[in-house]
Amino acid sequence: MNACTELWVDTDVSIGLEHFPGFYRDIDDALALLLLFSSPLVTLRGVSSTFGNTDAKHARVIAAKLTERFGPKGLQVRQGAAGPIKKGAPLPASDASWAMADALRQAPMTIVSLGAATNIAVLIASHPELVDNIQGIVAMAGSRSMPGEEFIVGPRQLRPFSALNFEADVEAWRIILESNVPLTFAPFSLSHQIWITKEDARSLENTGDTGSYLAPYMYKWAREWTDLYGSPGFNPFDALAAGYLLAPGFFGGVELPVGILEPGERGNNRDVPCLIVSDAMGNCRRATSLRSLNQGFKPFFLEALRGGLSMTTSVLGLSHINIVVDDMDKATEFYGRALGFQMAYNDAGAIDFPHYTSPAFARDAGFLDGKVDVDVRFLRHPQAGLCLELMCYHAPECCRDIVFHKTGDIGGPRHVALEVADICAVFEHLKKQPEVRMINPSPDYGPPENLGTSTISFFYWLDPYGVQWEMEQGRPLGFGREISG
Structure with a gap:
């Protein structure tokens, strides 16, 4: 997902x-809304109410209160349809659908569906x-x-939850x-x-502000699930759809x-239709189904919900x-080669700014x-998207000595890590560069070995x-797993 x-x-x-x-x-819908409100990565074009957990009227009132207190200034909450689409009947009119259409005429956007999809x-x-927008x-x-x-x-739950967001309006999902439209589903098994x-x-x-507001509601809901179902807490359901948009990694x-x-079709012994995302559905329309959730998501999620300045979402x-280099052209040639x-x-x-003398910069x-x-001078790697900022100071006078640290020395960033496609080939390439020093000059250093049973x-x-x-x-790209160095 791109920024903004x-x-x-x-x-609902x-x-x-x-x-x-x-x-x-x-x-869970409130968690989703406040999670999105907390992030600079998204621009919210609008919010609309639908039905499911409650009716669309109550949902609009609650969403408006949350938006006024925690959301971007001026963000509008639109009233949605009161009920589902009926086969053969006129489509239910709503301010929400017209408002979404107006927004799409202005610019493309993604829609987050957290209730009935009417x-x-x-x-x-x-x-x-x-x-297409x-x-x-x-x-x-x-x-x-x-x-x-x-x-x-949980072990004390007598009846399974329904697939409410789908079952509330099956005809909507047929349309x-x-x-x-590209579809991404966060199923119950993910939550x-x-x-x-x-x-x-x-x-x-x-x-x-956000965390203090949410804490008593979250506590009551966790206690309710524990008391009624015997579960360790609650699953945040719809909030995972929002979480995916903020941190897909x-x-x-x-x-x-x-x-x-x-x-009655293909083993469906329930009295309601099922929305299935599976190879077993054959040659159907395709969609992305989110199947796994890294354990790092939970601390990210809780930190983002605290409110105020959060470095989790600010970075x-x-x-x-x-x-800092001693010769700009020489350094440019080296990092290119x-x-x-x-x-x-x-x-x-x-x-590229030679002899930059801005007092504000100074x-x-x-x-x-x-x-x-x-x-x-800025250099960019066309494949990795990584940028180097090279600086060559003419004034003021600074230390010109370069210190070559050992791996275990304390202080400063000890290394910058780049993922490569063929590490042995890169190892041999860099060994041939006359300016490069391997961390250990011994001829016995390298080539790289896999870390035990890992592929890293x-x-x-x-x-x-x-x-x-x-x-x-x-290492799988996206975020740190099996960190080794």
């Missing part, structure tokens, strides 16, 4: 509503000319097995499946991989056929690596007299400017 993805959220949010005294309706289906059926639909729906999964969360406990809820008490998915299995990615870096360009041309860099003379292998080397690099092969 534009989203519309369609929700019901936080704070009671089933009956002391027992509350689902809070509003989305009406949009698709009423405005086919806008369908729907970049995707991400929904909490879709079973991965035939004839469908049993939604059981959606007939379109060409069953994460449990939010009473202790997790308490950890949000007295944190930021925590999720593993697969593209599979998707279709609706009617009652967007690696900007660049700065290296050794690692494949090329000159970086923007709309104005090469990002003060930001710590030279409070405002005096500096420095060459600045790596080696360290030093460039002529004192930067230690790690070249690595075998």
Whole structure:
């Protein structure tokens, strides 16, 4: 997912509503909304209400209160359809569908479906000319097995949960499946991989505004699940659809056929249709089904819900690596030859500023007299997307000695790691570069070996400017797993 993805959220949010005294309706939609509100990675174009956990009217009121308190200023919440699509009947009119259409006329966006999909289906059926502007639909729906999964969360649960987001309006999903909109499903089996406990809820008490607001509701819901079902806590259901949009690297998915299995069809002994995402569906329309959730998602999720400044969501990615050099052209040639870096360009041309003397730059860099003379050049790796910022200082006078550290020396970043496709070939390539020093000069160092039963292998080397690099092969890209060095 690219930064600043534009989203519309369609929700049956019901936080704070009671089933009956002391027992509350689902809070997962509220978790999803507040998770999205917390992130600079998305731009919310609108929110609309639908039915499921509650009716669309109550959902609109609750969503409006949450948006006013925690959401972006000016974000509108639209009233959705009151009931499902009936086969052969006119489509239910709603302000939500028209508002989504207006938003799509302005720019493409992704729709997050957290309740009955009525509003989305009406949009698709009423405005086919806008369908190509729907970049995707991400929904909490879709079973991965035939004839469908049993939604059981604990040993004391007598009846399985229903697939509410699908069953609330089956006809809506027939319309959606007939379109060409890319679909991503977060099924029940995915949410069953994460449990939010009473202790997790308490950890949000007295944190930021969001965490302090959510903590009592999360605690009550976790306690309700434990008391009623014997589960360790609750599954955050719809919040995983939002989580996927913010941190897709925590999720593993697969593209599979998707279709609706009617009652009595191919082993479906239930009295309702099932939405199945499985190879067993044959040559059907295809969709992405999220199947696995990395354990690192839970701390990310809880931290993002605290509110206030969260570095978990504030850090967007690696900007660049700065290296101070003694000769700009020599360094440019070396990093091009050794690692494949090329000159970086923007709309104005090469990002190259010889003899840069900005007083503001000098003060930001710590030279409070405002005096500096420095060459600045950015290089970019065309495959990895990694940027180097090379600087060659002419003034003020600074230390010119390069210190070559050993691997275990304390202080500073000890290495920068790059994933490579053929580590042995890269090892031999770098050994041939006259300026390169392997971390151990012994002829016995290398070639790289696999780490025990792991497929990961790596080696360290030093460039002529004192930067230690790690070249690595075998780690799944996306986020750190089996960290070795």
